[in-house]
Amino acid sequence: GENVEQHPSTLSVQEGDSAVIKCTYSDSASNYFPWYKQELGKRPQLIIDIRSNVGEKKDQRIAVTLNKTAKHFSLHITETQPEDSAVYFCAAVRGGSNYKLTFGKGTLLTVNP
């Protein structure tokens, strides 16, 4: 079955620095890759996503890159702020009749002021 590895499990950066979280997936049929942010005590929220026909997508300070050949995708946060502190989850989705969504185990990002 699909396996999604997410690294690092914890990440601490200084305010203003960049943060990068990486995920690898095993199922070559996966074609949709969302990222979720979960603040303490709150529900996960979709922050950005990318499809397999796109290599990069950007939304203000957040960007996601996808390398289909290597089966890995990454979340990049620039100019980090304390409110970026949260757990981030990547996911890989395989569509169609054999639909499957698999989450990574999460990365706890701490942005120090």
Add this chain to the structure above:
Amino acid sequence: KAGVTQTPRYLIKTRGQQVTLSCSPISGHRSVSWYQQTPGQGLQFLFEYFSETQRNKGNFPGRFSGRQFSNSRSEMNVSTLELGDSALYLCASSLDGLTYGYTFGSGTRLTVV
């Protein structure tokens, strides 16, 4: 528009009992997925329903079951509760699981004593 509604928010049950959790998706969403979240295991996929059909199931014992009704509302049932079933159970809805990612509900916090 209304978000994803999960009921109840909190539940305390005794070992051996069974429990049913409910999830009402965003209007128009036909895909509902369920997750178990514990501190050490992140988000673990339970199952996903689309138009009343279970498309996929995670690696959970048969004590965990679910269903989806014609109005897309979904229920999850856990029979013969064990202490290890204590967790936050999240459901999420999406148009089809692929288009815009999932919107999560606030979850049901289940405590088994």
